[in-house]
Amino acid sequence: MRASDKAYAALREDIIEWRLAPGTVLAEVEQSERLGVSRTPVREALSRLSAEGLTTAAGGRGVVVTDISLEDIDELFELRETLEGKAAALAAERGEHGIFEHLHAELLDAPAMLNDGDPSRRDYYALVGRLDDAIDEAISNSYLAQAMRSLRVHLVRVRRLAADDAGRLHAAAAEHAAIAEAIASGKPKLAEAATILHLYRSLSHLKATHTPH
Amino acid sequence: MRASDKAYAALREDIIEWRLAPGTVLAEVEQSERLGVSRTPVREALSRLSAEGLTTAAGGRGVVVTDISLEDIDELFELRETLEGKAAALAAERGEHGIFEHLHAELLDAPAMLNDGDPSRRDYYALVGRLDDAIDEAISNSYLAQAMRSLRVHLVRVRRLAADDAGRLHAAAAEHAAIAEAIASGKPKLAEAATILHLYRSLSHLKATHTPH
DNA sequence: TGATCAGGCAATGTATACACTGATCGTGAA
């Protein structure tokens, strides 16, 4: 593994997991010492992070972890609704129905994962991730897929502001199942509607349960 | 001006203007000699370009200019329709009407610019750019604005595949005027429709007149 | 006492030397 990849992965993880709070200044020398690599790969890592929007170049004086808060959630979800709604519609038009039928069946069984402890909950998140991947694959539009990928990074950050309780996860699983079903049925409008409904509920839950920092 | 900025600007321009064809391998040493800077700023420039999608890291063996062709146009416009349609609608909801009324009036006068030579044609492009900027400003959604900015880079590239004749430019000016008018009137649906119509016509023209490379 | 200027310092920006990896070309053997 390249040193720059290591530095990038470590910093990215630290930012997403809120171990590096927004506004934190990431000095090159400091980070290179902390991560055990030289300044060069750190610079490349910071450059990549800035391109993603996780950090912001602070004019000559290092880069800082980009600020993100509940204020950004509305903007974030506005874009998310646009992109993922369109993606779901396209997936319904172009996707292989069998794949989504299978995902639908799995999502209907998902609540069983959520009653147990933490380990199987990871399986649930992985299942939702597979639905996202299947949609990305089905739309066969690399630009749209790319736009959604870059958006999800920021979503993971704001998500950390809220706690996912079992009740919400059960509901979310049902919503995801509805999306998969709509795509499997080949109904674009329905798939888009199910996605927008899901996003709206996620947003409401996020706003209702957030823990201020 | 920093050397890395210089290298970035030069390479970006060369790629967009098709002086560097898709598939061209950009070796670090070669480019550093050509641009008169050392490898370090060239590396940073290439890193930024790859983040934008203009170049692609070719696994250990340098980076290559990302391939783009007519095949990509449909994907590109699919995303563009989604983003810019939404942006126009939001601008109609949130923008200051006066600004767009003014742009509308200017766009109605635009055909006068297009009868003359090349210099005033640049003014026309600048005017359209101001409309884009006004929409970006009006939507007050940095994530959406960012997504559109990164999309426009690729659009400029494919645009070079087609020649803009005077007839098309006249029509485009009228379409832009319609968009500005709809936004000024505060009608989201109308603004979105006008935008989608404009994009569809641009796409048709592009496909009809492209010169194969 | 406050403001301004100069000097130092810390951090980034750039260049270059060195390391390592993957490819290509040549040579030898089957």
Next chain:
DNA sequence: TTCACGATCAGTGTATACATTGCCTGATCA
């Protein structure tokens, strides 16, 4: 003649030394 193995080399990956910039601090003058 062809295939395989090895050596050379080109080119990237990393480290570090040097240059430059901008801020901060302290001292001096008004």
